[in-house]
Amino acid sequence: MWKRLFASILIFAVVVGLVFTYNESTGSDTGNTDVISEAVVVSADPGTGKVTATGVGKGIDGDVVVEVTADASTIYDVVVTEQNETEGIGTEAVKQLPGNIVAANSILVDGITGATVTSDAIKDGVRSALESAGFDASAFEVVQEKSVVAEKTAETLECDIVIVGAGGAGLTAAAQAVEKGADVIVVEKMPIVGGNSLKATGGMNAAGTAYQAALDITDSGVEEFIEDTMNGGHQVNDVELVTTMAQNSSDAVDWLASIGAELPKVAATGGTVHKYLHEPEDGSAVGSFLVKKLSEQCERQGINVMLNTEAIELLMDGEKVVGILANDSEHDYTINAKAVILATGGFGANFDMMTQYDPSLANAVTTNHTGATGDGINMAVAVGADTVDMEQIQLHPTVYQETGLLVSESVRSMGGILVNAEGKRFCNDMSTRDAVSAAELEQTGAYAYIIFDQRIVDDLASCEKYIKSGLTVQADTYEELAGLMELQGDAVQNFVQAMETWNSSVAAGTDAEFGRNNGMEEDLSTAPYYAIKIAPGIHHTMGGLKINTEAEVMNTDGNAIPGLYAAGETTGGVHGGNRIGGNAVCDFVVFGRIAGMNAAEYAGVN
Numbered sequence: 001m002w003k004r005l006f007a008s009i010l011i012f013a014v015v016v017g018l019v020f021t022y023n024e025s026t027g028s029d030t031g032n033t034d035v036i037s038e039a040v041v042v043s044a045d046p047g048t049g050k051v052t053a054t055g056v057g058k059g060i061d062g063d064v065v066v067e068v069t070a071d072a073s074t075i076y077d078v079v080v081t082e083q084n085e086t087e088g089i090g091t092e093a094v095k096q097l098p099g100n101i102v103a104a105n106s107i108l109v110d111g112i113t114g115a116t117v118t119s120d121a122i123k124d125g126v127r128s129a130l131e132s133a134g135f136d137a138s139a140f141e142v143v144q145e146k147s148v149v150a151e152k153t154a155e156t157l158e159c160d161i162v163i164v165g166a167g168g169a170g171l172t173a174a175a176q177a178v179e180k181g182a183d184v185i186v187v188e189k190m191p192i193v194g195g196n197s198l199k200a201t202g203g204m205n206a207a208g209t210a211y212q213a214a215l216d217i218t219d220s221g222v223e224e225f226i227e228d229t230m231n232g233g234h235q236v237n238d239v240e241l242v243t244t245m246a247q248n249s250s251d252a253v254d255w256l257a258s259i260g261a262e263l264p265k266v267a268a269t270g271g272t273v274h275k276y277l278h279e280p281e282d283g284s285a286v287g288s289f290l291v292k293k294l295s296e297q298c299e300r301q302g303i304n305v306m307l308n309t310e311a312i313e314l315l316m317d318g319e320k321v322v323g324i325l326a327n328d329s330e331h332d333y334t335i336n337a338k339a340v341i342l343a344t345g346g347f348g349a350n351f352d353m354m355t356q357y358d359p360s361l362a363n364a365v366t367t368n369h370t371g372a373t374g375d376g377i378n379m380a381v382a383v384g385a386d387t388v389d390m391e392q393i394q395l396h397p398t399v400y401q402e403t404g405l406l407v408s409e410s411v412r413s414m415g416g417i418l419v420n421a422e423g424k425r426f427c428n429d430m431s432t433r434d435a436v437s438a439a440e441l442e443q444t445g446a447y448a449y450i451i452f453d454q455r456i457v458d459d460l461a462s463c464e465k466y467i468k469s470g471l472t473v474q475a476d477t478y479e480e481l482a483g484l485m486e487l488q489g490d491a492v493q494n495f496v497q498a499m500e501t502w503n504s505s506v507a508a509g510t511d512a513e514f515g516r517n518n519g520m521e522e523d524l525s526t527a528p529y530y531a532i533k534i535a536p537g538i539h540h541t542m543g544g545l546k547i548n549t550e551a552e553v554m555n556t557d558g559n560a561i562p563g564l565y566a567a568g569e570t571t572g573g574v575h576g577g578n579r580i581g582g583n584a585v586c587d588f589v590v591f592g593r594i595a596g597m598n599a600a601e602y603a604g605v606n
């Protein structure tokens, strides 16, 4: 029971945006300090032999600077003084690792699952600090003996609804079910909440909202939303699910506002001319914004999320689902419940599973977090559930290949363009993700560059991150930028020409070359100019469990499985053959709420 108390999602709320430090003697937190970008000795005390020095490691979003106090045999203090890591992911390593290193007196502590790059950056920083302090860092590379739990403790828990997965869908379903009066347990196998939802950069599509009305957007209603989603998905989508999503999207936006998550900015998304994409006011990425707000709501409602706890099997009573088996490093849990909601996300990090459906993906880069392994699909299939569209796996066209970091679609919707190795535009950059990805794969080297300018950087918070992470090259003229992009020969002049033509097209309001008709409000003439080299990467598994419009999971005979609900990326049918940017968030909020409400009603708490 203690575990539930301590594994509260409060963890997420506490870590976001802070710089953490752990001091062995005081355990106190301190604030940020000035940027130090190289290993230096800060102070030395000849009396005690203690030296304080800084070291630097390469994080996912730029340098991670660490200040270490040690002598030849003991690490006394580790402080992360500078970092720009991903909220809720890298920041969890920033919070936990310094204390673990001090406690173990070793650099070789376990990294934080899902935050490997940040964990390694902190360890590298400690290593370089120790070396610059004049100590032998290898003396601190002591492999920790794992504490072996002789036998796990069996524990039985009871609740109305158990929710598997604490990403966007799971947190939404939990908040909604508790609002209806249900007693809820959430299990999350990772050490952090948020899943892939945490990585969503664009916004949430919704139609008929008060925010659209306030901006006089009258041509982007529910009917257009349904039509665009069906066209974007090549009509493979389940039209009933799409209709349910579109019709409930405005209400979902209002519900989010009611819990403090307002999305008042409205833009167009890739593949549509209509404006449905609702974004946070401050330009922050929608995923981390919503996961934080949903976590805070769950915390206010007193919901405990059992982190590091993996569901492994559904419990059945005849035809009915009546709970789950789950475990962590110390316990085997039996969680009895009146209903189960699967919100385990997709399988975009499970290459065995993906290549069963599309062998060509074997060597592709993925943008997915490591927990996206299709567990919910496999658990439900084991009790007779049906699946749909499993072979529909989406490539996102703008992925930085070295780290799998996705460059937000918003860069293009705000006016960014794509050029190839010849310095030329090659497609309607705002077409659907599958069309743009396919066009990229046909270019020389199967890659492209995304081009944007200072105006976009000023309006879009994610851009700052790309710059700090070293993803970008930047210059004050197009020609200079072409040089930094390493364009060869004619490609330099082609690029200058492409930029000038694009700016004229924006002024004229038509893209004669490729017929782009959105994201053309402003040109790319505000220096400095930026480029990031990108290529397609695995992004979203659009197939999954077959559900009906009530978020009930269907069996292979076409009947709902009593007591089993699912929402979010673990389900299939909403996105069809291609997901429109902004629809994953709409999907998880709308169907997360439906699953939460219906599971509560099924559990008899209404």
Ligand code: ADP
Pocket: 164, 165, 166, 167, 168, 169, 170, 187, 188, 189, 190, 192, 193, 194, 195, 196, 197, 198, 309, 310, 311, 312, 343, 344, 345, 346, 371, 372, 373, 375, 376, 567, 568, 569, 570, 588
């Ligand atoms: P969605 O957008 O549908 O909410 P996410 O990827 O954001 O999908 O969230 C799914 C969450 O489910 C992730 O945090 C993931 O770690 C979690 N998860 C996946 N499989 C399990 C499992 N077997 N037990 C517990 N949590 C799981």
